Amino acid sequence: MEVKARAPGKIILAGEHAVVHGSTAVAASVDLYTTASVRLPSSSDKDDTVKLQMKDLALEFLWPTSRIKEALGGFVGSISTPTPCPADCLKLMASLVEDQNIPEAKIELASGVSAFLWLYSSILGFVPVDVTITSELPLGSGLGSSAAFCVALSAALLALSGSVDVDRERRGWMAYKEDDLVLLNKWAFEGEKIIHGKPSGIDNTVSTYGSMIKFRSGNLTLIKSNMPLKMLITNTKVGRNTKALVAGVAERTIRHPDAMNSVFKAVDSVSKEVSILIQSLVDDDVSLTANEEKLAELMEMNQGLLQSMGVSHATIETVLRTTLKYKLVSKLTGAGGGGCVLTLLPNLLSEIVVDKVIAELELCGFECFIAGIGGRGAEILFGDSS
Ligand SMILES: Nc1ncnc2c1ncn2[C@@H]1O[C@H](COP(=O)(O)OP(=O)(O)O)[C@@H](O)[C@H]1O
Ligand SMILES: C[C@@](O)(CCOP(=O)(O)O)CC(=O)O
Ligand SMILES: [Mg+2]
Structure with missing residues (x-):
């Protein structure tokens, strides 16, 4: 079974940084997307690994499922209550990432890989999975690639987990239902915290909902x-x-x-x-x-x-x-x-x-x-x- 999810980048028209300190900001989505494809191997498949491929960066990460479970198993909670990754868990994830020997020139990606590990473990549990990420967004350039990555990944994982109301028979791209967008946005925010440290939440929110938003202290107003x-x-x-x-x-x-x-x-x-x-x-x-x-x-x-x-x-x-x-x-x-x-x-x-x-x-x-x-x-x- 395979599901793809895509999420847009954003521009901030006014209010970046100050929004982290409680000010209002205005942001809009842009039509450049990050796509996450998540495939669960068939039951006949003997492969017992978690594979993360970053296609445009020509990077591939592999872990035995048991290794991730051993490190993170004690930290994950319920899918319906998105929780921050505890500091001890961040350290264990850092060692899982270190095992992968990311080239020094691409070391910034380590936080993205940690966000992946937290979202995967928390949403899907410890099942073998094959994840491919592609992006039209420049990374680390202010267009919200970190949020688009967390939203696309969380959207695909949640859809596979069965914890959101989606029609698996429907063909073509479809949006989440209103209530499920709230859960998606919360999980993406937990991923964004691992990458940004102290995010305001504006980037994951505009990537989740699209359109244009006014945002202040975690509250969004969709605007036209x-x-x-x-x-x-x-x-x-x-x-x-x-x-x-x-x-x-x-x-x-x-x-x-x-x-x-x-x-x-x-x-x-x-x-x-x-x-x-x-x-x-x-x-x-x-x-x-x-x-x-x-x-x-x-x-x-x-x-x-x-x-x-x-x-x-x-x-x-x-x-x-x-x-x-x-x-x-x-x-x-x-x-x-x-x-x-x-x-x-x-x-x-x-x-x-x-x-x-x-x-x-x-x-x-x-x-x-x-x-x-x-x-x-x-x-x-x-x-x-x-
Ligand atoms: N497609 C992607 N694949 C893996 N990691 C990603 C991807 N997009 C973003 N990231 C993570 O987000 C980081 C960039 O986020 P950030 O510094 O917030 O800049 P911006 O969000 O403006 O692009 C990357 O260094 C990486 O850790
Ligand atoms: C600076 C800030 O306001 C926006 C950061 O956006 P980006 O990661 O540079 O795309 C931080 C935030 O709101 O979390
Ligand atoms: Mg960012």
């Missing part, structure tokens, strides 16, 4: 943009790690609590304004342009506040300067420190200008693309149809 939003995404290709950047902001907050709390409060106001603005009705080009100008100004303010949190980077500043030459406003998205930058492309902007700005950014060694925003969330597929 009435503004046709077009964003250029520039990947600076500077690798960074969300866990370290989130920890850096927390340390700065300990050193300067009053100043940082004022910054988080300002971000909260910016995000709330962004949320109201994108939902407001526009009936002609004049009001659309006026709203785009307001959104650009809010993005500029958010970027300034992110700079004061210490999460910008020389390459991000280069993108800001380059796009500003064309009167276009940009902000980092995700954890910053490199990674991806968003540039608002006004709807009436000529294609010639878009091509010019992309050409100039690419000359700096960056990669540019325009992704669809606000589409579907997690989906599953039984059998081989696509």
